[in-house]
Amino acid sequence: MAAEFVPVDPFDLVIFGGTGDLARRKLLPALYHRDQDGQFSDDSRIVAVSRQDMSDEQYAQWVREVLEEHLPDKELDNEVFSRFQSRLAHIQLDVDDEAGWKAFSERFDDNGRIRAFYLATAPSLFGKIANGVADAGLVDDRARIVLEKPVGHDYESAREINDAVGARFAESQIYRIDHYLGKETVQNLIALRFGNSLFEPVWGRQAVDNVQITVAESLGVDERFDFYEATGALRDMVQNHMLQLLCLAAMEPPASMNHDDVRNEKIKVLRSLKPITPQEVHKVTARGQYAAGMIDGKAVPAYGAANKKEQAPAEDAEAETFVAIKAEIDNWRWQGVPFYLRTGKRMARKSSQIVVEFKPVPHSIFGEEPLQPNRLVLRLQPEEGVEMSIMTKEPGPGGFRMRSLPLNLSFSQAFEVAYPDAYERLLMEVLRGNPALFMRRDEVEAGWQWIDRILESWRLEQVEAQEYMAGSWGPTDAFVLLDRDGRRWHDN
Numbered sequence: 001m002a003a004e005f006v007p008v009d010p011f012d013l014v015i016f017g018g019t020g021d022l023a024r025r026k027l028l029p030a031l032y033h034r035d036q037d038g039q040f041s042d043d044s045r046i047v048a049v050s051r052q053d054m055s056d057e058q059y060a061q062w063v064r065e066v067l068e069e070h071l072p073d074k075e076l077d078n079e080v081f082s083r084f085q086s087r088l089a090h091i092q093l094d095v096d097d098e099a100g101w102k103a104f105s106e107r108f109d110d111n112g113r114i115r116a117f118y119l120a121t122a123p124s125l126f127g128k129i130a131n132g133v134a135d136a137g138l139v140d141d142r143a144r145i146v147l148e149k150p151v152g153h154d155y156e157s158a159r160e161i162n163d164a165v166g167a168r169f170a171e172s173q174i175y176r177i178d179h180y181l182g183k184e185t186v187q188n189l190i191a192l193r194f195g196n197s198l199f200e201p202v203w204g205r206q207a208v209d210n211v212q213i214t215v216a217e218s219l220g221v222d223e224r225f226d227f228y229e230a231t232g233a234l235r236d237m238v239q240n241h242m243l244q245l246l247c248l249a250a251m252e253p254p255a256s257m258n259h260d261d262v263r264n265e266k267i268k269v270l271r272s273l274k275p276i277t278p279q280e281v282h283k284v285t286a287r288g289q290y291a292a293g294m295i296d297g298k299a300v301p302a303y304g305a306a307n308k309k310e311q312a313p314a315e316d317a318e319a320e321t322f323v324a325i326k327a328e329i330d331n332w333r334w335q336g337v338p339f340y341l342r343t344g345k346r347m348a349r350k351s352s353q354i355v356v357e358f359k360p361v362p363h364s365i366f367g368e369e370p371l372q373p374n375r376l377v378l379r380l381q382p383e384e385g386v387e388m389s390i391m392t393k394e395p396g397p398g399g400f401r402m403r404s405l406p407l408n409l410s411f412s413q414a415f416e417v418a419y420p421d422a423y424e425r426l427l428m429e430v431l432r433g434n435p436a437l438f439m440r441r442d443e444v445e446a447g448w449q450w451i452d453r454i455l456e457s458w459r460l461e462q463v464e465a466q467e468y469m470a471g472s473w474g475p476t477d478a479f480v481l482l483d484r485d486g487r488r489w490h491d492n
Ligand SMILES: NC(=O)C1=CN([C@@H]2O[C@H](COP(=O)(O)OP(=O)(O)OC[C@H]3O[C@@H](n4cnc5c(N)ncnc54)[C@H](OP(=O)(O)O)[C@@H]3O)[C@@H](O)[C@H]2O)C=CC1
Pocket: 016, 017, 018, 019, 020, 021, 022, 023, 025, 049, 050, 051, 052, 093, 094, 095, 096, 119, 120, 121, 122, 123, 148, 149, 150
């Protein structure tokens, strides 16, 4: 079956935070692309909400500038934009202002279209917005609500948000987004594990030595300094993206691809994560913060020095921009197999991958020839693909000279179809009403429970972020963490 873009039913997509950074960089370009591929009916609308005094026309003009800046290859097509523009509207509303909601509700008629409310705002506003749209009479069976990550700041706040939103929307109408679940290679992990019989017998403690999950970014925090100081990499990247990757790599085979079958398996992994206690936190975690350095031959400033609060000296900045964790899953399949997680900003280059390292052969028949353990590498970005390293004999006479060589599958070379980016896919799944690629309430809360223990252990043990040079692979502690186990990170 060839890839095709199937149109979605007519909709009103209401983006709270339609003037924010996420809307600018991700949501609007994603929607433009889906419109370009003909997936939207003529009467579908995109309504942005913010506190700014902006007419529909001014908003459309602003969106044009945003797209000109953020579309890859700057490929704005005038004909497509004119169709896209006709869908756009802007509503001025401070969601804290109760009186404003009446005027808001008057902008919607009872048109039978799908209504999707996308909450691209701070999570502290999620409960208010859910109440606002419900009190305005806009929530019926066809309505759905999308919650951007992070859902909360810790377990307690996540529960409060889930309770507040859950009081006005059924769980099946709530789409908690983690855009990593929309990435092609992340879904390919499911295809690889459960579409091939080859891997299942070796997928566990008998054959796997360790698993390494890296999400490295070369980007810095820059103008998101305030957000990062309040959040840090553990909450920003590990609680959601990294734990989701870990779940997909570690879960048992689901009964089907039905959303609850997959989520039931993921939650079991989260509940099996061994809590990280104050006694061991120094040994099994590393916290880092980037100092000035060089990336791609260009000098980049330290965390906290390049933000709009430039007067705040970097040494006052506290948040971690890097985390490494040795995670353990207390279940039969993974007993004794460490999952090393690592994420950071301003690292040597953008590179996200999952590496499954298999055990070495039990006995070598090749004398002194060094043998490397097999490795399966799933490259998430930038170049998506799968690589399996195997030992081979170097051709030619002179006995067995053993070499590790990769069997390499590059998705861009294997498939000609340009696949939609994660936000494009996830927005379409919302409009289609398919929650499979979104997080269920219990997953988010179980993730926070594990993260809260680490945060508490860091606090009790006063674990401070150790400096690492921008353009490196993180602080010394991250290397010591693996060295202690006689292993090393697979840098790319
Ligand atoms: N930026 C990113 O790359 C990512 C962001 N996220 C998450 O998405 C959410 C939004 O992030 P981001 O876009 O960066 O944030 P911004 O601060 O850039 O945008 C916030 C948006 O919310 C609107 N807003 C704020 N307060 C109110 C209010 N009281 N009433 C109505 N509208 C309001 C703002 O509009 P105005 O001020 O004009 O009223 C603006 O449109 C956050 O939870 C963030 O963690 C998640 C993944 C990536």
